[in-house]
Amino acid sequence: MHIGLIGLGRMGGNMRSRLRNAGHEVTGFDFNPDISDVPSLEALVEALPSPKVVWIMVPHGKPTTDTVEALNGLLGEGDLVIDGGNSRFTDDFKHAELLSAKGIGYLDCGVSGGIWGLENGYGLMVGGDEKLVELAMPIFDALRPEGPRDEGFVHAGEVGAGHYAKMVHNGIEYGMMQAYAEGWELLEAKDIVKNVPGSFKAWSRGTVVRSWLLDLMVKALEEDPRLDKLTGYVDDSGEGRWTVEEAIANAVPMPVITASLFSRFTSRQDDSPAMKAVAALRQQFGGHAVKARQAPEAGPSSGSGSAD
Structure with a gap:
């Protein structure tokens, strides 16, 4: 043909x-x-x-x-x-x-x-x-x-059903990737776990979480065990958003896919405004400790006095 x-x-x-x-x-x-x-x-x-x-x-x-x-x-x-x-x-x-x-x-x-x-x-x-x-x-x-x-x-x-099915496929993909990512972060955070890449690889056969995405995660960790070569910024190409919009339009609960989409938005914030507000509230009602922003170092003085 x-x-x-x-x-x-x-x-x-x-x-x-x-x-x-x-x-x-x-x-x-x-x-x-x-x-x-x-x-x-x-x-x-x-x-x-x-x-x-x-x-x-x-x-x-x-x-x-x-x-x-x-x-x-x-x-x-x-x-x-x-x-x-x-x-x-x-x-x-x-x-x-x-x-x-x-x-x-x-x-x-x-x-x-x-x-x-x-x-x-x-x-x-x-x-x-x-x-x-x-x-x-x-x-x-x-x-x-x-x-x-x-x-x-x-x-x-x-007409439209093919792209609709692909949209939902990608929404599911968002959720699966987020689950693997959160599991990786927890394993990295625990001091008794010494072989995080090996733990993921051990799931490759015989476990209920095995998948091609898991295989790709193993490959990524073998190339860069702590993912030090990457930043935490994650883009989205649209399908995840559309999936969540369709969930709302059809009254279908999608907490996992929705949370995974919002996590991608969080990844694009160097300093989350919302989390600053949460920190301020915790300090106000409970006296909880907060981390203050470091003031920039003073540059060379341009004069002997100040106009302030």
Whole structure:
């Protein structure tokens, strides 16, 4: 099968390689000419046979919307656009409606696997019409992990369902990572535990907390046993926030995922304003000790007197 792939970054570039390794022809476009196969979107569309299938792998939000709008002007009836980025499911409704006016099909595909997907395959969650899913199935089969299809691929439902499933997947991922992180911090804090990396590695087989995330944690600790090379700043790409917003909208309690998201916000504060207020209150009602901010060292005097 011959498809077009837009966006050849860390994920898109590896996906192009995996598809080619499986015998598919891929024409890729990227704004970086050093990695792009063609000079423009127009050239990519011209290179594809009909029905044309174009996979988008660019950042969510405006970059994806701009790409969908551009393809709407270049593709025609019977062609297919697949958004494999981390778009919000509500954007899928708008993109599908725009393309459908010209008879262009649309699928949303949540993709998990990161930089390891080239070797291991990608977990795929797809939303859209069954006939369009069948049209693109050779591509999905090439990208997913080897083994039973239903262990690495799901047609989750209607348009938006694929990205919705991926959103919840990433929310769960937030909670799992936070649990491992808190366990690591407690082990590090206890003086009787002398081998923290080994403790994590011992959980790799035969325990109920084993997982690929645990394997990655072990790898990180073997490379940097106390994670001294890293800072504690953690970003979020949107899916965790959207998951919590959907939990509120649907009255679904999500204390673990919500707390893990807020922990990421805390990581971005060098000196938490809220915790300063907590310290002040504890001092006021209980006389508890507080840690005063160190005054900056005085610089060289510029004169003999003071205006204060």
